Amino acid sequence: MTNMLSVKIWRGGSEGAFTAYSVPSQDSQTVLDVVTWVQRNADPALTYRFACRVGMCGSCAMTVNGVPRWTCRTHVSKVAKDGALTIAPLTNLPVIKDLACDMEAFFDKWQRADGRFVPSKSRHDAIPAIRPDGSKRVAADEAIECINCAVCYAACDTVTWNVDYLGPAALNRAWTLVNDERDAGQKSRLEAVTADGGCLSCHSHQTCHELCPNQLNPTRSIAGLKRTAASAWWKGDVR
């Protein structure tokens, strides 16, 4: 007979409760497989998000046994405790329904951090060459791999304590642009990330780094922003 997993899944909005399901255990089963099994076999009204199922799109993050994770690449065997799984929506974001959060605040903060490219050239100019081994390009190398999954945002205590804190992902994004030699928005970005709730609020405790599914290090990016900000202050470029 098949082994069964005892799974508890959050149902409802911010007010809600866990519902228990019994799900057949399989080899190489992911947490997303479990959620999908429940929707297809136990309760078609279960709401959750996913798209790529291969760790590319960043849409499937949930809280699994108390820890934020990308569910499509989290194997049940790695996280289940005695065959038990508790699956909840991400923390630090409002719940819409069941496992789906409202990501608006998360993406608004990317905008507040000036996390968008500001072109410095027109289509008539030559495309500037960026050397792959240039120091700025190397500094941004890792940080550009972010898939916007919000695992780090859910993991960050400072976001919990300070609703205005931009959070690791938005600041990590800003760091990639600070290192983009083609970008023309540096001053305003530096002002945005050094305002209240910006990079200077980070406590460097690295939970974001520990839990980022891509093993990125937003703490390092934020430390880079702090250094850049301090030296810009020294030179009088920002106050």
Add this chain to the structure above:
Amino acid sequence: MTALRLYVAQRLTAALMVPMIAVHLVTIIYAINAGLSAEEILSRTRGSVGWGGFYALFVICAAIHGSIGIRTVLQEWTLVRARGADVLSVVFCVTLLILGMRAVVAVVS
């Protein structure tokens, strides 16, 4: 950018205090090991511009550094709003300055 100014002030005061704390620790360990009495200590500090200046600067750094930290703690861990945290941390800073300076005056005058 108030946040950036406070950040720089907190880092600069920390950088100043690191060597000062070392000097302070060595001083108290020396005073205890040498068995100096209160009278002997005061005889060295009274009228001393060096000790007075050293500890006055230490008090100023500690008051600035600590109150910036307290402001963050208040904002993150209590229900005090941003303005309230500003006011309370300024009060904390002034209190530390008064208490600290009283102590400095007591040993140098």
